Amino acid sequence: MSIQVFGTPVSRGVAIGRAVLVASSRVDVAHYFVPTERIDSEIERLRVARDAVSTELSTLKRDLPPEAPTELSALLDVHLMLLHDESLTGATKQWIVERHYNAEWALSAQLEVLARQFDEMDDEYLRERKADVEQVAERLLRFLARAKPGQAVPAGAEVPRARDFGGEEPLVLVANDVAPADMIQFKRSVFTGFVTDVGGRTSHTAIVARSLDIPAVVGAREASRLIRQDDWLVIDGDAGVVIVNPSPIVLEEYRFRQRQSELERARLNRLRHTPAVTLDGQAVELLANIELPGDAAVALEAGAVGVGLFRSEFLFMNRGGDLPGEDEQFVAYRDAVVAMQGLPVTIRTVDIGADKPLDRMSLQELRHEHALNPALGLRAIRWSLSEPDMFRQQLRAILRASAYGNVRILIPMVAHMGEIRLTLDALARARQQLDDAGCSYGQVQVGAMIEVPAAALAVGRFLDHFDFVSVGTNDLIQYTLAIDRSDDAVSHLFDPWHPAVLRLIADTISQAHARGKGVSVCGEMAGDAAFTDLLLAMGLRSFSMHPARIAAIKQRVLRVDTRRLAAGLPAVLSAEDPALEAARLFAPVLSAPSAA
Structure with a gap:
């Protein structure tokens, strides 16, 4: 049906x-794919877990005290029978072989299938046996979690x-x-x-x-x-x-x-190597956001003229809390820089915390042990400054990679002058350590993310210390409107068109231009064609987005006259409904399609 x-x-x-x-399970389950050559070892992990749980249940049954109810012994027999039933572990192997799921994911997938089968049974007694299957599966999952699985696909x-x-x-x-x-x-x-x-x-x-x-x-x-x-x-x-x-x-x-x-995608793809220049001759820089070194090739293929945001925190994830060392980070950054063939690469220092924990346990710790509200807690530059050895290690790795191309460093969630001083001190010390070790590095520009209202309001002072700024619209909207963007109960209040948000972005762009400093937008608004005209009207000439969005934004850029857009900006910023006013003023600005 x-x-x-x-x-x-x-x-x-x-x-x-x-x-x-x-x-979803009461046991936290890792989800990743295993390559063909590791299928047999993943099945062996499952077998070892089954045998270990079988031994555990058998021991529990053997050691039952004489006064224990006879039903308890019978229940353990049922669990042992379920453990060795082909419908659980046998079918779980099929998920590993056919879908390349890791053992935990395969087991939870099969548990879901069995749970539905039990729910559909007419017999009430049989329906209630679903709980037994779940308990057996969760024992297996707990053993697999303790058994330190092999690394996920690197x-x-x-x-x-x-x-x-x-x-x-x-x-x-x-x-x-x-x-x-x-x-x-x-x-x-x-x-x-x-x-x-x-x-x-x-x-x-x-x-x-x-x-x-x-x-x-x-x-x-x-x-x-x-x-x-x-x-x-x-x-x-x-x-x-x-x-x-x-x-x-x-x-x-x-x-x-x-x-x-x-x-339509094929048509847009023809624009990938066309320069992004408006009808009135304004060159616009379309950069790529990437998470891993391998993304650099995708960025080039999409026509990006550089990397505006390398989210380095993803090098730290899926590692069970085992942080990457300096040499490992250096290789990753160097590979991305080399792949970009001389184009600029902006590497953001690790933005860990809130909804991006280092591992699965750390999310629970951040939420329940360290902070009532993780979005306002120890994250981004705050976390880096609390781990000075780790931070200098990352800075040294980025500096070493700068010897291979055009590298810029971006500092996330800066809000205080004290954070700026400590960050620049850490960078100076990292340079000195490389000098002492005889390691070469290039000249790097240092920039700040503008993603909290305090930074947007103090951007003029911040620009005394930074070479450029990059507006992270996702967090800027969240913090300006006091909306937890991961909470679906209030996510409908997350409004990029809010007049306060637009004013903060416009003022940031204006102040950066007045100081002769670079400014870009790297949040979701940069890759959303609904905001391209507005950002161009504000004077923005540098957008950073996922490579897949570059062609669509470029098509928009090619069709507009920024002088006419700028003329309508005051009316949009002062409007009660900026989205409606922008639609009214900017829609006629578009020329006939000419870039197909």
Whole structure:
């Protein structure tokens, strides 16, 4: 039977594929793909876990005191039987072999299948046996977590795709939510779309899906409960609808729309090497946001003229808390710099904290032990300054990479003059340590992220110490409006068009220009064509976005006259409804399409 699930549309387009459920569990489960050569070892991990739990249960049964109820012994027998049942561990192996899931993910996927089967049983007694299956599976998951799994596919490594394991069917990810670290694993893999129960337009799942031009619906509430493994899904990223097991007529209609979207992407792709120059001759710098060194090649292919944001924190994730050393970081930064062939590479120092913890345990610690509100807690430059050895290690690695090309350093979430002084002192000490060791490095510009209102209001003073600034609109909006962008209960209040937000951005751009300093925007607004005209009207000439968004933004740039845009800016900034005023004033500014 076909059903529809409604949520928030966050990335346009149509995705069609089989559902892959990342089921939530009372045990935290790692999700990653394993390469073909590690399939056997992953199955061995599962076997070792099964044998260990079997021994544990047998020992518990043997050591039962004489006065223990006979039902307890019988229950342990049931758990032992379930543990060795092919429908649990045997079928779990199939997920590992056919989908390349790691053992934990494969087990949780099979648990989801079995749980649904039990829920559909007519016999009440049998339905209640679902709890026994869950308890056995959770014992296995806990052992696997303790057993220190082998590293997930390393950062930058090629992740298996559907065709690599014999499947040609596209896959759609369905989850309660997806952690930022998991998104790095997933974004290079098999998924053509995303559906999550929670989240808003600026959740990390939404941001990654949008930047990769992958259709997505978030905040779908009951999606992971209503959708089953391997259901056929259609994601309508325009309407925010997920159609489960569509009829053949509906499926064909959406396949037609999908083909139309592919033709549009191909048309935009022809612009990738066209210079981004407005109708009145204003050159606009379109830079790329990247997470890993391998993304640099994608940025070049998309026509980026540099990297405006290298999110270095993703080198620190999916490592179980084992931080990368100086040499490992140096190699990653150097590889990205070399790959950009002399174009500028802006490396942001590690932005850890809040919704981007170092590992799975640290998120719980940040939320419950160290901070009531992690978004306002120890994160970004605050965390780096609290770990001076780690921070200087990263700064030395970046400086060493600067010997191979044009490197700039970007400091996240700066708000206090004291933080600026400590940061520049750490950089000076890192330089001195490299000098003492005889290591070469180049000249680097140092910039600050403007992502809290305090920084935007004090940007004139900050520019006394920094060479450039980069506006991080995602956090700037969050902190200006006091909206937790990861909380779907208030995410509808997250408003990039809010007059206060626009004023802070416009003032930052204006002050940077007045001081002759560089300014760019690297948040979501930079890659959203709805804001391109407005940012150009403010005087912005440097945008940084995911490579997949460059062609669409370039098309917009090629069609406008910035002089006419600037003339309408005061009316937009003073309007009660800036979005409506911008639509009224800027729409006529567009020329006829000429870049197809």
